Amino acid sequence: MSNTAATLYNPSNLPSNDNINDYSYCVDVRGQMFVRNGKMIAYYGQLRFEALGSVGLAGLINRAFNSASYVSDFIVINGQGKLIVGDNGNNIASYNLENGNLTVKADNLLAFEDTLRCQESVVEGYLTIIGSGLFLASSCGPVMFAVPPICVDEQALLGWADTPCPSYRYDYSYVQSTLSHIGAMVGIGASGEEKQLEFKKIGNDDMVLIQSSESNLRGRDMLEKILAMLPGLDHDDAQAVYSNLYNRIHGQQ
């Protein structure tokens, strides 16, 4: 039995800005902080939760949140207290920036202090965090840190720090096969790994963050994917899905 499961926590022995276990993190809130919508699981103290669109937050948003596409994904937590965050059982890791920048997959950004500035990266679906302060990111499996030059699978990429500049790299055989129509028709070279993101080394502190999985975070967009696939089912398959769901909803095995 793991040690953490036996510990009885209260505000005096909860970790201060540290993980409780791989899947939960305790933040000492003093002032304002951005947290992904719905990821608070418990808290002690005086905390208030406000939507980014709230009147009165305009100054903060202007200073710290420059990412129009993600406004509805985050809320502002205000006050003093111990905040516990969890993300569907995904792994959570914290990052301390000192006058630096780190770009992470937008879906994986979990929380950040208002001393940081969050901007949309030129790479679509990524957010760049600039400044000094603490931020949290979730990942499917633990995070591996790698030093460029390195090639990374697009799904496994979590983010990168400092100046490496990612570009797509295609395997030569794949480029060849798409050049020839016959190759494209028979699908030569389709190993599933023919397209990678390549990071070149530029600065001394360059770092690439890789999650140990090619799957997306648990609990993100799964419903959308399933619903999108449903029209492809024939009648018998649909019947099988229906009875499976029926049994699940009504608690039979």
Next chain:
Amino acid sequence: MPTFSLKNDRLLEVTLMNEKVSALAGAMVAYEGQMKFEKLVLGGEGLFGALRRAVSNEGMPLMSTSGSGKVYFAHDAQTISILPLQNEKLFIESRNLLAFDQTLRTSTAFQGLRGGSGSGFFTTTVEGNGNVAVFSDGNLIRLEVSPQWGPLFVDPDAFIAYKGNIQQEFHFDVNWRTMIGQTSGESYQLKFTGNGVVFIQPSELKS
């Protein structure tokens, strides 16, 4: 008393010596020795108890396992924790109950109105001397509730169980901004005061 232990953090091992244990129907993954598995008629709570469960939607599809040997339980590779009770009453979401000593008494308790989480107006109580095994999405976190720490607030979907002399209320963090449709998504929480322990999971998905 049946011995509860964890084979690993996702597999429960129960040792029985001519004893009985109640478990979530279908949660048995293996057994050694002589075991009998029966559906618990009326959930073992009698006709009135079964009626209350039907009405309260705190349905518990349970089976009774009896015999001598070792039996292993698991559920969707979820993390399992053992909570020993010593003449205590545990208030638990029935969706997280994996197995418990059959000498423990179970019932349903009215918990007041609970909003969108779908967990209903009722919660299940387990009372007496013995072990309860619960499963959670990620390691279970134990949080102390005491007047010296002030109230504890918990997301309804992360909540699993509590024990002790605790009052549970519904806390609505509603202000005029919420009223005009800009919700923070955290506008409704469970508030715990008193003395005791609250168990939560590091996830807001229903397990």
